[in-house]
Every structure is written in structure tokens, then in C-alpha cells.
Amino acid sequence: MKRALITGVSGQDGAYLARFLLDKGYAVYGTSRDNRNNAFENLKMLGIYDDVNLISMSVTDGDQVRSVLQSSRPDEVYNLACQSSVGRSFEVPDETRESIVDGTRVMLETILHVDYSIKLFNPASSEIFGETPSPANEKTALNPVNPYGEAKAEAMRLVTEFRQREGLFACSAILFNHESPLRPTVFVTRKIIDSVVAIANGTSEKLYLGNLDIIRDWGWAPEYVDAMWRMMQLDQAEDFVLATGRSFSLQEFVEVAFRSVGLNWTEYVQVDESLNRRRDLGRSCGAPRKAMKQLNWNAKLTMPDIVKQLINAKGTEL
Numbered sequence: 001m002k003r004a005l006i007t008g009v010s011g012q013d014g015a016y017l018a019r020f021l022l023d024k025g026y027a028v029y030g031t032s033r034d035n036r037n038n039a040f041e042n043l044k045m046l047g048i049y050d051d052v053n054l055i056s057m058s059v060t061d062g063d064q065v066r067s068v069l070q071s072s073r074p075d076e077v078y079n080l081a082c083q084s085s086v087g088r089s090f091e092v093p094d095e096t097r098e099s100i101v102d103g104t105r106v107m108l109e110t111i112l113h114v115d116y117s118i119k120l121f122n123p124a125s126s127e128i129f130g131e132t133p134s135p136a137n138e139k140t141a142l143n144p145v146n147p148y149g150e151a152k153a154e155a156m157r158l159v160t161e162f163r164q165r166e167g168l169f170a171c172s173a174i175l176f177n178h179e180s181p182l183r184p185t186v187f188v189t190r191k192i193i194d195s196v197v198a199i200a201n202g203t204s205e206k207l208y209l210g211n212l213d214i215i216r217d218w219g220w221a222p223e224y225v226d227a228m229w230r231m232m233q234l235d236q237a238e239d240f241v242l243a244t245g246r247s248f249s250l251q252e253f254v255e256v257a258f259r260s261v262g263l264n265w266t267e268y269v270q271v272d273e274s275l276n277r278r279r280d281l282g283r284s285c286g287a288p289r290k291a292m293k294q295l296n297w298n299a300k301l302t303m304p305d306i307v308k309q310l311i312n313a314k315g316t317e318l
Contacts, residue, residue, distance in 0.1 A: 003027045005074035007059050007107075008081030009052060012182040013123065015042035017078055017225040018052050024229070029072040031057040031081065042182045059103035062110060069114045076232050078121045079107050085186055086127060087277055089148035100151035101158070108162045108170065119169040119232050120159070126176040126217070126243070126284050128153040135217075135287035137241055138174070145279045160239070169237045173228055176243035176286040179306055180221035181313035188250070189218070192257055193310045199268050200261040207268055210275035212251035215283040217243045220301040220309065230295040243286025244299040256307045 004021050008014045009030025018028050028051070032038045035056045043049040055072070057064045059081045069077075082099040083089065089096040104122060111118045127149030129136045144150045156172045163170045183190040188209070195207040219242070227242050258265035292298045301309065 001025060001027050002076070003029065003072060003074045004076045004078065005029045005031070005068065005072050006078045006080060007031045007057070007103075009054070010038055010040050010042055011080060011084065012042065012180055012184070012221055013178075013225060013228075014078075014080045015046055015048075015182055016180065016222050017080070017228060018043065019046045019048050020222075020225045020229060022048055022051050027053070029053045029055060029068075029074065031055045031059075031068060033058055033081075045182065060098055060106055062106050065106055065110045066114055069110060069118070073115075074118060076119045076121065077107065077111065078228065079104065080123055082123075083148075086146055086148045088186070089146055089151070090277075093147035096147050097151045100148075101154050104155040104158050108158060108168065112162070112166055112168060116168065119237070120171070121228055121232055122155060122159045122170065122172040123228075124156040124172040124174045124239070125149065125152040126174060126286060127281070128156060128174065129284070131281055131283060132285050133283060135243075135245060135285045136174075137287040138239055138290055145281070156239070163237055171231050171234075171237040172239045173224075173231060174239065174241045174286070175224060176217040176219060176241070176284065178219040178221040178224045178242075179310065181310060182221070189253070189310070192254055193307075193314065196257045196261060196263075196311065197314045200263065206270050207254075208270050208272040208275060209250070209254070210272060210277065211280065212249065212254065212271060213282070214250050214280060215247045215285070216250070217245070217247045217285045218253070218303045218306055219244045219299045220306050223299055223301065227291060227295060227297045230297055234294075238294070240291045240295065241286045241288050242291055242299075243288045244302045245286065245288055246302045247283065247285040248303040253303060253307060256304050257311065260308055260311045
């Protein structure tokens with residue numbers, strides 16, 4: 001039986017990845033900063049709470065990381081724990097950098113000393129590219145424009161350095177936006193879906209949004225964790241862009257969401273410029289050709305399908 005350690009197991013990707021690996025027959029160990037104060041709602045929603053071996057651990061505490069690696073003895077580590085909100089990264093840049101950069105460095109150094117054979121997965125982000133007027137691939141220059149993107153770019157450089165200098169199996173997935181019913185409420189996609197369902201149920205509230213012209217490549221999170229696992233099964237570690245290859249504006253996302261419940265979005269949405277994010281990307285799109293060729297992976301669901309899935313997931317509330 002293979003053993004996997006997932007840091008940040010209570011998050012969206014961590015929970016779906018845990019379910020995926022359990023279905024593959026893995027023994028799954030998952031960490032959060034403090035198990036006693038974490039309800040692990042996502043694991044419970046997926047029905048796997050009792051199947052994951054849960055451990056308290058801070059990814060920036062070398063002694064804790066060493067202890068967990070020694071006790072869980074993983075074949076694979078998926079290092080997903082970090083501050084994951086771009087907007088919040090402007091408010092807490094030091095915390096963002098610590099959780100992403102320092103957490104990655106500690107994990108790499110500890111694996112090197114505890115068990116050189118452990119494979120490491122690092123979640124990079126499309127934010128490392130900044131604007132992508134043309135779809136970004138693995139060779140696109142890095143040009144982050146926010147603290148989150150800057151931290152993710154530096155963490156990815158660390159992973160590449162340890163792979164090339166030390167020979168560790170350490171890979172990075174450059175993840176474009178990916179959604180699911182487990183998305184936290186701080187994300188705009190969750191805000192939109194929750195508001196659409198509330199309005200469809202008769203509330204008189206309006207949906208206030210910032211820039212509707214931003215363009216994103218939205219994928220489906222359960223499909224992306226499949227690609228993460230495929231990356232870890234390669235003989236040699238490589239980095240991959242994970243994206244759908246199709247981009248849509250936020251306005252199109254809103255239109256599809258309201259149309260799916262039989263409403264006209266223009267009657268319920270108001271633009272509030274105070275919600276515009278500093279240095280927000282105008283366009284973000286990925287080119288997943290390498291993943292399609294080498295991992296035999298491609299995203300089946302794109303934005304219109306994803307919106308319908310998200311609305312259906314809240315169908316009991318309609």
C-alpha cells in the first residue's frame with residue numbers, strides 16, 4: 001500500500017486529493033495547523049473524514065515536519081498548505097510569503113535529510129505569469145504582480161533548484177483557477193453562486209461585483225487532483241501547466257449562472273468599483289498541451305459546465 005502525506009488536507013484541493021488517493025488504495029495522512037480547532041468540513045462533506053489519518057503540523061516548523069515525515073513514512077508528499085487568497089496576500093504579504101516560500105523550503109530540506117526517495121508535489125499558480133495575453137505554457141516568462149504570485153514564483157524556483165542540484169523528485173503544477181462546491185466563501189465564484197441561489201429563492205438582495213471584464217481559465221478541481229497524481233507517477237519529475245485552455249470573462253460566468261436558474265443577470269448585478277482588486281490580472285489563460293501529451297490528461301469541464309455543476313450542487317436549496 002502506498003502512503004501519501006497531504007499538507008493542508010482540509011482545503012478544497014486537499015480534500016479532493018485525499019478522496020482520489022483513498023480510491024487508489026493509498027494510506028492517506030493529512031495535516032492542518034491545529035486539528036483541535038479544525039472542523040474538517042470538506043472531508044466530512046466528501047465522506048472521508050474517518051479514513052484520513054489527521055495530524056497537527058505547521059509547514060514552517062522544521063521539527064514538526066521532520067516528526068511527521070518520520071512517523072507517516074510517505075512515498076509522496078503533496079505540499080498544499082498555504083495562504084491561498086490573492087486578495088488577502090495584499091493585506092498579509094509576510095504571512096503569505098512565510099506559508100508559501102518558507103513552508104516549501106522547510107519541506108524540501110527536511111525530505112532531503114529524512115528520506116531522499118520521497119516524492120514532492122508543489123502547487124504553483126497561474127499568478128506567477130501575471131498577464132497572459134497569449135495562453136501561458138511551461139516556458140512562459142514569470143512576471144507576478146501581487147504578493148501571492150511573487151511567493152508562488154519563488155517557491156517554484158526552490159523546487160526546481162532542489163530537483164536540479166540535489167536530484168530530488170520534486171515537481172510543480174502551475175495551476176490555473178479551478179472551482180468546486182468546496183471553494184471558500186472568500187472566492188468570487190462562490191460569492192456569485194451563493195447569491196444566484198439566494199436570489200432564485202426570492203431574496204431581494206443585489207449581487208455587487210467589481211471588474212466584470214477580467215478573463216479567467218476556470219477548471220474543475222476534482223479533475224485537477226487527477227493530474228497532480230499523474231505528475232507524481234512519472235519516472236522523472238517535471239513541471240506542468242494545468243488548465244482548460246479556454247478563458248471566459250467574469251461577466252460570462254455571471255450570465256451563465258443566472259441563466260441556469262431562468263433569470264436575467266442585468267436585473268440583479270451592480271458594479272461596485274470599490275471591490276476592484278489592486279493590480280488584478282486582466283486576462284489569465286493556460287496552454288495545457290504538455291499535460292495532454294505526457295500525462296494523457298485534459299480538462300473535460302470548462303466554465304459553462306462548471307457553473308451548472310456548482311448550481312446543481314446547491315440544488316437542494318432551490
